[in-house]
Amino acid sequence: MSPSLTTTLPRGTILKDPILLASGCCGYGEEYLPIVHPSTYGGVITKAVSVTPRLGNEAPRLRETPAGLLNCIGLQNPGVDVLLDEVLPRINQLDYSYIVNVVGHTVEEFAELVSRVQRHCDEQGQGGMIGFELDLSCPNVDSGTTFATDLDVLRAVTAACRAETEQLIISKMTPNVTDMLPYAEASRESGADSITISNTLNGISIDIRTRKSNLGRPSAGLSGAAILPAVLYHIWRVHKAMKDYPIVGCGGIWDADSAIQHILAGATAIQLGTGLFMNPKLPIEVQQGLERYLTEQDEPDLDSIRGTYEYC
Numbered sequence: 001m002s003p004s005l006t007t008t009l010p011r012g013t014i015l016k017d018p019i020l021l022a023s024g025c026c027g028y029g030e031e032y033l034p035i036v037h038p039s040t041y042g043g044v045i046t047k048a049v050s051v052t053p054r055l056g057n058e059a060p061r062l063r064e065t066p067a068g069l070l071n072c073i074g075l076q077n078p079g080v081d082v083l084l085d086e087v088l089p090r091i092n093q094l095d096y097s098y099i100v101n102v103v104g105h106t107v108e109e110f111a112e113l114v115s116r117v118q119r120h121c122d123e124q125g126q127g128g129m130i131g132f133e134l135d136l137s138c139p140n141v142d143s144g145t146t147f148a149t150d151l152d153v154l155r156a157v158t159a160a161c162r163a164e165t166e167q168l169i170i171s172k173m174t175p176n177v178t179d180m181l182p183y184a185e186a187s188r189e190s191g192a193d194s195i196t197i198s199n200t201l202n203g204i205s206i207d208i209r210t211r212k213s214n215l216g217r218p219s220a221g222l223s224g225a226a227i228l229p230a231v232l233y234h235i236w237r238v239h240k241a242m243k244d245y246p247i248v249g250c251g252g253i254w255d256a257d258s259a260i261q262h263i264l265a266g267a268t269a270i271q272l273g274t275g276l277f278m279n280p281k282l283p284i285e286v287q288q289g290l291e292r293y294l295t296e297q298d299e300p301d302l303d304s305i306r307g308t309y310e311y312c
């Protein structure tokens with residue numbers, strides 16, 4: 001019998017497999033239809049949406065590093081009106097699961113976004129929508145990470161969003177902390193069903209001739225293979241202390257092996273981000289690699305390997 005990749009998240013969320021596409025790296029999922037249809041894996045997380053449209057930062061917004069990518073997109077998006085009036089009706093026809101990533105300037109804006117998307121689902125139908133991811137941790141805008149690094153603010157925003165929906169809420173953590181455990185505990189206490197570990201690491205790239213930034217901002221967010229070990233550390237640290245709190249691993253996955261490392265460290269589901277830019281067929285390669293690994297290890301499913309990293 002072939003092993004099962006079926007993945008369960010809180011609030012009755014059942015995914016075909018643990019593979020989700022990370023916010024900001026897949027648009028709304030539509031671009032991937034002709035490559036690998038998102039209905040063949042867990043689903044997609046949409047680009048962050050804000051109350052009003054955002055133009056994002058000045059170019060250049062992307063710069064490759066030897067093993068990763070620096071970005072300072074700055075949360076460019078058309079705003080929630082366009083999401084509700086145009087995007088969701090369109091992608092609800094496409095038969096895949098998606099999570100809506102929301103970002104606000106204030107606690108009230110986060111709550112307003114969740115409330116408006118929820119109302120839209122109640123009135124127009126759920127379509128493929130399976131929950132919310134709170135982008136508490138973008139490093140590419142002024143005060144972007146405050147929501148994820150101030151425990152009181154994190155609790156306030158999570159509780160305010162919780163009050164607006166009965167659906168799955170996943171809070172997205174920043175890796176730019178020494179110890180993520182207090183933030184994970186605060187997320188659970190204030191009503192987040194799960195956490196994503198994590199967003200990008202702070203980084204800079206300097207033009208040595210001008211001595212100025214190579215990007216449109218002084219600093220940016222580092223993603224891709226370069227951040228895998230740092231993200232694994234945070235997943236392991238939180239899972240060890242909070243075994244029953246589901247973690248969505250995100251950071252540095254570029255092949256099946258790195259995806260398996262996320263699950264061995266303690267992740268329940270995983271997200272593919274920068275790896276997609278090098279290999280748009282990555283979801284299928286990871287899916288096949290997970291099946292192959294479970295078969296080779298003679299394990300029936302992902303639950304039996306989750307968090308089994310032995311460090312001594």
Ligand SMILES: Cc1cc2nc3c(=O)[nH]c(=O)nc-3n(C[C@H](O)[C@H](O)[C@H](O)COP(=O)(O)O)c2cc1C
Binds near residue numbers: 048227250275
């Ligand atoms: C170009 C780009 C845009 C991103 N936009 C968002 C976003 O809108 N919201 C968000 O929560 N994370 C965003 N992220 C962060 C990713 O979702 C992910 O957390 C991060 O890239 C680490 O995963 P990776 O190493 O697999 O890319 C973005 C990342 C990149 C590279």
